Amino acid sequence: xxxxxxxxxxxxxxxxxxxxxxxxxITAGTLPxxxxxxxxxxxVERLGVSRITVRQALGELVQxxxxxxxxxxxxxxxxxxxxxxxxxxxxxTSIAQERDKKPSNRVLKAEVVAASPxxxxxxxxxxxxxxIHLVRLRLLDRVPVIFAQSWLPHARCPDLLRLDLEHISLFxxxxxxxxxxxxxxxxxxSARLATAREKSLLNLEGDGVVLxxxxxxxxxxxxxxxxxxxxxxxxxxPLSLTHSDMRLTHRTRxx
Numbered sequence: 001x002x003x004x005x006x007x008x009x010x011x012x013x014x015x016x017x018x019x020x021x022x023x024x025x026i027t028a029g030t031l032p033x034x035x036x037x038x039x040x041x042x043x044v045e046r047l048g049v050s051r052i053t054v055r056q057a058l059g060e061l062v063q064x065x066x067x068x069x070x071x072x073x074x075x076x077x078x079x080x081x082x083x084x085x086x087x088x089x090x091x092x093t094s095i096a097q098e099r100d101k102k103p104s105n106r107v108l109k110a111e112v113v114a115a116s117p118x119x120x121x122x123x124x125x126x127x128x129x130x131x132i133h134l135v136r137l138r139l140l141d142r143v144p145v146i147f148a149q150s151w152l153p154h155a156r157c158p159d160l161l162r163l164d165l166e167h168i169s170l171f172x173x174x175x176x177x178x179x180x181x182x183x184x185x186x187x188x189x190s191a192r193l194a195t196a197r198e199k200s201l202l203n204l205e206g207d208g209v210v211l212x213x214x215x216x217x218x219x220x221x222x223x224x225x226x227x228x229x230x231x232x233x234x235x236x237x238p239l240s241l242t243h244s245d246m247r248l249t250h251r252t253r254x255x
Contacts, residue, residue, distance in 0.1 A: 006047055014049050018057035026066055026077055029120065037075040056152035065235040083240035088185035088215060093169035095254060101140045105166045109135035112154055116172055122227045123153055132161065137201055144202050145237040148230045156225065180225050185217040202233045
């Protein structure tokens with residue numbers, strides 16, 4: 001383990017400095033995956049800080065998936081997280097299975113409601129039309145990663161609520177059972193602080209910054225299949241987006 005030095009004159013809190021130092025060594029490879037960190041006592045002595053300060057730094061690094069703990073053995077460096085490609089028309093189940101992860105859902109609410117004025121505009125249905133409202137906690141290998149709400153026109157997927165919503169792919173069912181061709185989607189991604197409920201469901205600590213994705217998914221006839229709002233754990237389900245210049249791609253293939 002390399003040198004660890006903190007600056008007591010810095011406005012940055014000591015625990016944050018410790019986090020930055022450890023993350024720097026992890027990302028540089030000085031602390032490789034599964035290597036064991038010095039004990040809390042060793043870090044206290046080396047850095048000249050309190051045990052509470054060290055514990056706060058290590059605890060947050062565990063929550064952010066830079067470290068993991070083994071009972072009675074200490075803290076270890078976690079395997080680096082590889083981002084999940086953001087593909088609006090690919091189901092959560094398919095994304096998980098591509099990474100050899102086991103997806104599952106905890107259904108928190110499943111009901112038919114009347115479309116409010118705002119919801120009728122988003123779903124392109126008449127006000128008061130029947131709408132399916134799903135609230136789910138999405139898990140990978142039994143670890144919560146996404147808190148999701150979905151709204152769907154009931155007329156387009158009747159009897160959906162009779163299915164086993166904890167073990168199916170919603171997009172898969174829309175395509176295969178109801179014959180809906182999901183052809184395009186509009187997604188808005190942003191970040192904010194989690195609500196108290198979101199922090200509890202996703203097991204977030206500290207300020208609890210989350211990513212949010214608001215999406216409208218359309219079928220080939222330009223009708224809305226689903227409107228969703230997803231709150232994403234940024235460390236457990238990091239997202240990436242690949243761009244390419246299609247003009248350059250076309251020129252290369254044509255030359």
